[in-house]
Amino acid sequence: MLHILAPTDFSNNSYNAIYYAARLFADTNSEFHIVHVCGTEGSSDLESSKLESTKNLDALQHRLIRDVGKNNKHSWKKVSLCSDMAKGIADYAKENDMDLTVIGKPRQRKK
Secondary structure, rough: OOEEEEEOOOOHHHHHHHHHHHHHHOOOOOEEEEEEEEOOOOOOOHHHHHHHHHHHHHHHHHHHHHHHHHOOOEEEEEEEEEOOOHHHHHHHHOOOOOEEEEEOOOOOOOO
16 A cells, blocks of 8 residues: 655645645555644644644545545545644654655745
């Protein structure tokens, strides 16, 4: 089974990366780990951030299944991390032995 890490900030760019990967690996047994970093430990509104993250991850999964179609070769794991963004994603990838990470192209800043 292919383990695919898909960090998301719920932007169109991150959605497009996950959508593309789901289409690209349509014939491959794959587990998608959709990970959102919702805040850092010790934040005052951590609990509400985690609830919002979970709600948005559910909506993202629903949208993907609607757009890509139900695929019995795909499974979805949704994770809300409370950590530093870069460290949290890197640690998650290492701890869960990811085969591939897909990310959307970052938005360009206007000068």
